[in-house]
Amino acid sequence: xxxxxxxxxxxxxxxxxxxxxxxxxxxxxxxxxxxxxxxxxxxxxxxxxxxxxxxxxxxxxxxxxxxxxxxxxxxxxxxxxxxxxxxxxxxxxxxxxxxxxxxxxxxxxxxxxxxxxxxxxxxxxxxxxxxxxxxxxxxxxxxxxxxxxxxxxxxxxxxxxxxxxxxxxxxxxxxxxxxxxxxxxxxxxxxxxxxxxxxxxxxxxxxxxxxxxxxxxxxxxxxxxxxxxxxx
Amino acid sequence: xxxxxxxxxxxxxxxxxxxxxxxxxxxxxxxxxxxxxxxxxxxxxxxxxxxxxxxxxxxxxxxxxxxxxxxxxxxxxxxxxxxxxxxxxxxxxxxxxxxxxxxxxxxxxxxxxxxxxxxxxxxxxxxxxxxxxxxxxxxxxxxxxxxxxxxxxxxxxxxxxxxxxxxxxxxxxxxxxxxxxxxxxxxxxxxxxxxxxxxxxxxxxxxxxxxxxxxxxxxxxxxx
Numbered sequence: 001x002x003x004x005x006x007x008x009x010x011x012x013x014x015x016x017x018x019x020x021x022x023x024x025x026x027x028x029x030x031x032x033x034x035x036x037x038x039x040x041x042x043x044x045x046x047x048x049x050x051x052x053x054x055x056x057x058x059x060x061x062x063x064x065x066x067x068x069x070x071x072x073x074x075x076x077x078x079x080x081x082x083x084x085x086x087x088x089x090x091x092x093x094x095x096x097x098x099x100x101x102x103x104x105x106x107x108x109x110x111x112x113x114x115x116x117x118x119x120x121x122x123x124x125x126x127x128x129x130x131x132x133x134x135x136x137x138x139x140x141x142x143x144x145x146x147x148x149x150x151x152x153x154x155x156x157x158x159x160x161x162x163x164x165x166x167x168x169x170x171x172x173x174x175x176x177x178x179x180x181x182x183x184x185x186x187x188x189x190x191x192x193x194x195x196x197x198x199x200x201x202x203x204x205x206x207x208x209x210x211x212x213x214x215x216x217x218x219x220x221x222x223x224x225x226x227x228x229x230x231x232x
Numbered sequence: 233x234x235x236x237x238x239x240x241x242x243x244x245x246x247x248x249x250x251x252x253x254x255x256x257x258x259x260x261x262x263x264x265x266x267x268x269x270x271x272x273x274x275x276x277x278x279x280x281x282x283x284x285x286x287x288x289x290x291x292x293x294x295x296x297x298x299x300x301x302x303x304x305x306x307x308x309x310x311x312x313x314x315x316x317x318x319x320x321x322x323x324x325x326x327x328x329x330x331x332x333x334x335x336x337x338x339x340x341x342x343x344x345x346x347x348x349x350x351x352x353x354x355x356x357x358x359x360x361x362x363x364x365x366x367x368x369x370x371x372x373x374x375x376x377x378x379x380x381x382x383x384x385x386x387x388x389x390x391x392x393x394x395x396x397x398x399x400x401x402x403x404x405x406x407x408x409x410x411x412x413x414x415x416x417x418x419x420x421x422x423x424x425x426x427x428x429x430x431x432x433x434x435x436x437x438x439x440x441x442x443x444x445x446x447x448x449x450x451x452x453x454x455x456x
Contacts, residue, residue, distance in 0.1 A: 034289060034383065038313035039306035041324040046302050047261040053309060054268050056322060061335030062275060068267035070341040074348060076256050076263065117270075120353035121403065123425075138240030138389050140284055141300065146351075150256055150266070154248050156300045162242040165391065166430075169438045174248045184441035189240065191387045192423055192447035193280075193354035194403055220253045 080149035081220035083114045084197055087147065088223065089215035091124070092202040102126065105197065109147065119146035119195050125188065126199045127225070132183050133198045134172075134225030136164045137190040144195035148220055155224065165189060175226045187225075198225040205231035234376050234386055236292040241391035241434065265301040269308050274339045274347055277315045280354075281413035285385035286311050356420035358405035360450065364424060368399045369456035372426070372448060378410045379451075385413035388452050392444070396456050397428035400445060408449055422450040 042049045057063040087109060091098040101108045105122040109115065122144060125133040137143065138161045143151040154160050164171045168185045172178070179185065188196045200222040206214060221227035239245075257263040273283070287307040290298070298306060312318040317334065321327045339347055364370060376393040378384030387409050403423040411419035427445045430437035 037291065037294075037306070037310060038320060038323055039309035041313075041320060042305075042309055046265075046299070046305065047259070049302075049305050049309075050261045050264045050268060052325070053305060054264060056318060056329055057268065057272060057312075059329040060318065060322075060332040062317070062332050062338055063268065063271040064338055064340045066341040067271055067339055067344050068264065070344040071267040071270050071348070072257075072263040074344065075266070079348075080256075081253060115351065116349045117347075117351040120351040121355060121406075123401075123403075136240075138391075139237055139387060140287070152251050152253075152255070153258060153300075154250060157245075157248065158239060158242075158296075159245040160248045162239040162245045163248065165444050166241045166434050167438055168442065171248050175250050181439070184443070185439065186427070186442070187444045188425075189389065189444055189446045191389065192403070192406055192409075192449075194423075194425070194447050221250065226250070 075145075075150050079116075079146060081147075081218075081223065082215070083112075083149075084144070084147040084220070084223045085215040085218035086211075087112065087114070087124075087197065088199055088218045089211045091126075091199050092206075092214055093211050098126075098199075101199075109197075114146045116146040118142070119144045121194045122147070122197060123194055124197045124199050125186070127201045129201075130183060132179055132185050132225065133196075134164060134168055134185065134187045135190060135196045135198060136161060136187060138162070138165055139189075139191060142190040142193075142195065144197055147195075147197055148223060152220070172226065175221060177226070177228055198223050200225075200227075200229045203229050203231040234378070234390065235288045235383075236290070236295040237288045238376065238390045240389045262301045265305050269304050270348075271339065272308055272312065272317075275317065275334050275337045277317055277334070278311050279412055280352065281385055281407070281409040283307060283311060284409070285413040286314070288385065354407045355404050356407060356418060358420040358422065360405065360421045362402055362405075362422040363450060364399045364402070364422075364453065364455075366399050366401060369396065370399060370424075370426060370453040371396045371456040372428075372446075373452050373454075378414075380410055380416060381414045384410060386410050388448060389446070391433055392428060392446055392448075395428050395432045397426045397432065397446075399424050400427045401425035403447065406449070408451070410449075410451075423447055424450070424453070426453065 101124045105124040141156040168187050219227050222229050287303050322329045372392050372395050374394040376388045376390040378386045405420045406423040408419040425445050426448050427443045430442040
């Protein structure tokens with residue numbers, strides 16, 4: 001096994017291995033490859049890089065450009081925070097639905113047609129007078145796609161990932177939200193395949209509103225825990 | 233501390249900048265980058281843990297300098313070559329690409345909605361019984377490192393390593409990323425939501441009652 005790394009190549013000649021190639025002694029998967037970064041073979045300009053990858057994969061018969069258009073259209077026009085807002089409005093309007101949502105959100109959102117990629121296991125967490133929930137993924141950018149769509153730029157930013165677990169209240173202030181001292185903050189770091197949906201507090205003064213009208217009030221940021229919902 | 237992606241709690245980053253809901257892709261190529269990555273994933277040559285680990289293996293300078301979708305592109309290129317889907321010569325544009333043996337796995341536009349709606353659930357049956365109950369006191373592994381593979385993938389962030397918390401929820405059994413990212417099998421085991429007081433994680437917590445909850449596998453935890 002010829003290795004691209006000169007250090008490992010030298011080790012492969014090492015008499016201490018008794019003639020067994022080093023690569024066989026420490027073969028994958030018990031090693032990680034920090035040496036070869038094939039992406040450096042592509043153009044560095046990101047737009048050109050995407051074009052190069054797309055045309056290469058099309059030439060190899062592996063992807064269909066029309067399928068790419070379909071994926072983009074899905075997340076630009078069909079799957080987005082309106083789905084999550086519908087769940088929140090229903091939870092506000094129907095106590096039995098809310099109870100089932102808190103018990104088994106995956107089953108409940110599936111019934112509404114909101115199961116799918118990056119939303120295979122969903123847990124709903126409810127804001128109350130005493131508790132404010134927020135969601136992050138510090139290790140990458142996990143997010144409940146079928147309920148909220150593609151994560152916003154700030155959710156994927158280093159600043160949000162690094163800071164919200166340590167200073168959630170300062171981050172909230174950057175969204176214009178000031179929490180009272182009596183309210184505790186619970187930040188959910190999405191380290192596994194569980195996707196969290198925050199059910200914000202229903203604003204006072206919306207008692208006569210129906211589900212559709214309520215859903216129109218619910219912002220994406222409020223379902224991540226970075227906003228509050230206000231009455232119109 | 234595992235790798236550059238493990239940034240929870242880090243100091244030195246600037247303000248978080250909110251943006252309007254209708255800004256979905258900031259550049260035309262962002263949507264294309266997302267779509268190429270998803271469509272290549274449909275070929276079934278890697279799992280989500282492999283793809284996360286590949287991005288985490290970017291050189292720290294690249295990881296820090298690349299935007300979100302640049303990381304996706306770099307990770308995709310690295311996986312395509314590592315898994316033998318594309319040769320380095322094809323990637324470099326040095327040879328005319330040949331049609332792949334995997335071409336039969338290509339999904340067309342009509343199949344996309346069903347593939348996206350199917351997803352890839354990670355919950356599995358497991359022989360490993362849950363040893364903790366909600367309310368139990370636990371301590372997270374002292375080192376946020378993969379115990380199977382040096383420098384390997386793990387989902388225990390450095391900031392929670394060695395911290396004491398309490399179980400708030402059992403999520404059932406889930407694929408273990410530390411194993412699944414390295415071709416060592418899915419190795420499903422119980423997964424829990426574990427709450428850590430902010431005062432256990434940070435020298436200057438903002439508020440005495442604040443908490444951070446992480447989803448952690450049973451093998452990351454021991455009884456406190």
